[in-house]
Amino acid sequence: MSSIPGATARSLSARAPLRWPLHYRLRIQLWGVGFVLPTVLFFLVFKYGPMLWAMGLSFTSYDMMKTPRFVGVENYASLSRDPIFIQALLNTLVYIAGSTVFITAVGLGLALAINNRGRGRRLCLAGMFLTNIMPIVAVCLVWRFLFHPHGLINQILSPLGVGRIDWLTDSATAMPAIIGVTVWRFAPYFMVVFLAGLLAIPREYYEAAAIDGAGVLRRFRSITLPLLMPVTFFVVVVAALLSARIFLMPFLITGGGPGGATRVLSMLIYETGFSYMKMGRAAAISVVLFAIAMVFTIIQMRLFARNEEDAAA
Amino acid sequence: MRQWLAGPSALLGLLALAALTAVFILPIIWMVTTSFQAGEKMFQLTTEWIPSVWHPENYPNAMGRAAFPLFFRNSVIVSAAVMVGNLVFCTLAGYGLAKYRFPGAKLLLLLILSTLMLPLEVTLVPTFLVIHKLGWVNSLQGIAGPLLIDAFGVFLMRQFILKIPTDYLEAARIDGAGELRILWKIVLPQCRPVLAVLALLAFRDSWDQFLWPLAVVSHDDYRTYPLGLVRFGEDYGNPPTEQMAIAVLATIPVFLLFLLLQRALRSGFGLSGLKG
Numbered sequence: 001m002s003s004i005p006g007a008t009a010r011s012l013s014a015r016a017p018l019r020w021p022l023h024y025r026l027r028i029q030l031w032g033v034g035f036v037l038p039t040v041l042f043f044l045v046f047k048y049g050p051m052l053w054a055m056g057l058s059f060t061s062y063d064m065m066k067t068p069r070f071v072g073v074e075n076y077a078s079l080s081r082d083p084i085f086i087q088a089l090l091n092t093l094v095y096i097a098g099s100t101v102f103i104t105a106v107g108l109g110l111a112l113a114i115n116n117r118g119r120g121r122r123l124c125l126a127g128m129f130l131t132n133i134m135p136i137v138a139v140c141l142v143w144r145f146l147f148h149p150h151g152l153i154n155q156i157l158s159p160l161g162v163g164r165i166d167w168l169t170d171s172a173t174a175m176p177a178i179i180g181v182t183v184w185r186f187a188p189y190f191m192v193v194f195l196a197g198l199l200a201i202p203r204e205y206y207e208a209a210a211i212d213g214a215g216v217l218r219r220f221r222s223i224t225l226p227l228l229m230p231v232t233f234f235v236v237v238v239a240a241l242l243s244a245r246i247f248l249m250p251f252l253i254t255g256g257g258p259g260g261a262t263r264v265l266s267m268l269i270y271e272t273g274f275s276y277m278k279m280g281r282a283a284a285i286s287v288v289l290f291a292i293a294m295v296f297t298i299i300q301m302r303l304f305a306r307n308e309e310d311a312a313a
Numbered sequence: 314m315r316q317w318l319a320g321p322s323a324l325l326g327l328l329a330l331a332a333l334t335a336v337f338i339l340p341i342i343w344m345v346t347t348s349f350q351a352g353e354k355m356f357q358l359t360t361e362w363i364p365s366v367w368h369p370e371n372y373p374n375a376m377g378r379a380a381f382p383l384f385f386r387n388s389v390i391v392s393a394a395v396m397v398g399n400l401v402f403c404t405l406a407g408y409g410l411a412k413y414r415f416p417g418a419k420l421l422l423l424l425i426l427s428t429l430m431l432p433l434e435v436t437l438v439p440t441f442l443v444i445h446k447l448g449w450v451n452s453l454q455g456i457a458g459p460l461l462i463d464a465f466g467v468f469l470m471r472q473f474i475l476k477i478p479t480d481y482l483e484a485a486r487i488d489g490a491g492e493l494r495i496l497w498k499i500v501l502p503q504c505r506p507v508l509a510v511l512a513l514l515a516f517r518d519s520w521d522q523f524l525w526p527l528a529v530v531s532h533d534d535y536r537t538y539p540l541g542l543v544r545f546g547e548d549y550g551n552p553p554t555e556q557m558a559i560a561v562l563a564t565i566p567v568f569l570l571f572l573l574l575q576r577a578l579r580s581g582f583g584l585s586g587l588k589g
Contacts, residue, residue: 031492032413036421039406039462046459047428050439057439064445113330120327124334131337133567134344136521137539138560141546142344145553152343152360188337245434247524252543266434266524273438274528282438290435297430304426 051290057283064277075284087260088268089288091175092244095264096292098179099186099243104235106183107190108228114191115198125195128188136185140252143181144168147253168254171261178249178262186242190235197231198224234303241296244289265289348372348561352552368554372562375545375555380533381562384541388520389566391457391537395519396512398461403511404504406462407470408496412482422471428464433525441528451532460519466511473507474500509577517567538563 058075060068079085110128114121131139146152147167154164167177201224209219247266250256256263265285273282343360349367376382410422433440440459441450449455477500485495501508523539530536536544542563546556571578 028486028492029413029415032409032415032418035405035409035413036418036425039402039425039467040421042402042462043425043428043464046440046443047431047436048424050436050443051431053439053442054436064442110333113326113333120331124330127334128337130341130568133517133564133571134341135539135560135563135567137523137542138344138563139340141542141556141560142340145347146340146343152339155360184337184340241429245432247434248521251523266437269434269437270524270528273441279438279442286435286438290430293430293432293435297427300429301423301426 054283054286054290057280058287060280060283062279062283064279068280071280075281079281079284079288084260084263085268085285088263088265091260091262092264092289092292094175095179095182095246095250095262096240096243098175099182099246100236100239102179102183103186103190103239103243104232106187107235108194108232110187110191111194111198112224115195125192128191131185132189134185136248137252139181139185140249143177143184144253147177169258171258174254174258174262178253181249181253182243182246186239190239193235194228194231197228201227230303230307234300237296237300237303241293241300244293244296265292344557344560344564347554348557350554352554371552371555371558375551375558376562378551378555379541379545380536381538381541381545381559383534384536384538385562387453387456387535388537388539391453391460391522391526392516392519392566394453394457395460396516398457399463399466399511399515400508402462403466403470404496404501404508406467407472408474408500410467411471411474412477412479412500425464425467433459433522437524437528440525444529449529451530451535453535455529456522456526456535456537457519459525460522463515463518466515469507469511470504473504477503506577506579509574513567513570513574513578516570520563520567 057068059070059072061071061074062068114125148154149164149166153167154162157165165173167173205223205227206219209223214222245266246264247270250262250264251267251270254262256267265288269282269285269289272278272285342362346362346364348371349369350361350364350371351366351368406425410418410425444450444455444458447455447458449458481499482495485499490498521539522537523543526537526540530540538559542556542559545551545559546553
């Protein structure tokens with residue numbers, strides 16, 4: 001940490017706590033408010049305003065030509081009877097669950113694998129992290145080719161005796177394929193998060209356990225896993241929040257097909273609002289997606305609040 | 314930490330790690346070699362990892378088939394603006410929330426963090442209507458506007474600045490430094506690693522944007538490269554090898570930024586575990 005020239009931390013703390021005149025303290029407070037204010041205003045205009053608007057619109061029929069017409073809960077009622085919406089909702093939940101589980105498991109596995117090897121470790125880390133730097137559009141296009149019936153995946157599998165799989169056009173494999181791409185893209189990022197968590201575990205714990213005769217697995221189960229729990233929980237919530245908003249992967253890799261098997265809510269919002277110009281109905285779907293995102297955000301905030309308390313204690 | 318699996322099998326472990334890395338890197342290598350491949354070599358029964366004949370002309374050909382120079386220019390403008398916006402406003406807000414005590418500060422923090430549940434995918438329709446009201450449909454500011462500040466960046470900056478001793482700031486105040494000067498001279502120089510993380514994430518996130526520009530732009534002049542690339546792929550006359558050439562080109566800016574910031578990132582990334 002750098003320090004201020006001509007002053008040591010010691011001499012500074014000797015002068016604190018300082019008693020500023022009231023008007024001076026007020027002026028400093030005002031600076032603080034001033035620093036935060038632009039961001040708060042921005043979010044009122046671009047987040048809270050739109051969300052309230054969406055909630056209002058969700059009770060209307062609106063095509064951007066005529067003024068919105070109040071229709072009560074009609075949008076929600078008709079959504080609840082719409083098999084396409086229900087399918088998209090289920091797809092979204094399956095996608096969130098699948099991505100989250102595998103992102104977390106693979107991320108943790110990679111972190112453990114990389115944490116123990118000295119040589120070549122940094123290179124492997126940087127290499128894996130490349131998946132996170134590649135633009136998502138590029139990721140989707142590449143994987144669409146790799147999953148092609150004659151593509152690389154089937155080329156690798158065929159010597160193993162696996163017959164040709166039509167990954168993206170078979171409704172049984174399309175969603176797993178998209179989840180696979182998601183994991184490929186995001187697991188290395190969460191590996192870095194897990195690595196930071198692993199580094200925070202004091203070495204002495206392992207040394208003490210080894211002296212007590214604990215084996216490798218025992219040390220993993222009794223030290224690594226429990227101490228990694230907060231990080232793991234955090235990764236789960238963030239990965240879930242991330243998957244809830246997915247759009248481009250299904251849109252570009254499968255186009256939501258086959259037969260809507262990979263259509264997720266964000267795609268349905270786009271189609272309903274911008275292809276069919278049913279803004280009210282699209283807003284109602286937005287509110288449903290919002291409810292899903294809210295669950296994870298609330299969990300995240302709880303975690304955050306708990307961390308703050310721990311830090312304060 | 315090296316203990317819990319270290320043993321005689323170190324070499325085996327290294328090999329396993331290399332294999333794992335290969336799984337993650339192979340698709341990227343595939344993208345690069347395919348971009349140099351002859352069009353008819355696609356979808357043969359084996360993949361030619363090193364092209365027997367190199368076709369670097371795929372790149373100029375692809376750039377010439379659609380207005381890609383323009384699309385890339387638009388993307389660079391939007392992403393640079395979003396990066397600067399985030400660096401400025403997330404720093405200000407993060408600093409304000411970390412080091413100033415004023416009534417309602419906690420509430421504002423909560424208000425800002427809560428927007429994490431309102432990503433553009435959720436507020437797509439009404440945000441579009443806001444941009445429509447502002448008259449920003451079909452413009453670069455329309456694409457960049459809603460992305461200029463991200464709550465995650467504010468959170469990141471706040472968490473980092475919390476660790477800077479308040480004594481430093483108080484001492485500077487005694488010496489008569491103004492609040493902006495304190496931010497500029499004392500806080501910011503210590504924030505380098507976290508600013509690097511923020512810059513990379515903000516740039517990459519806006520570089521990746523697809524759904525939002527798709528909703529807000531319908532005119533070719535304002536398309537960003539992801540829209541152009543997808544449109545390019547949908548036209549059947551365009552060889553996949555040339556799509557890959559554009560994909561490689563699109564990867565380069567983020568990659569360069571990553572290399573440029575690498576040293577700062579190394580110390581900064583541990584803190585950023587909130588977002589992918």
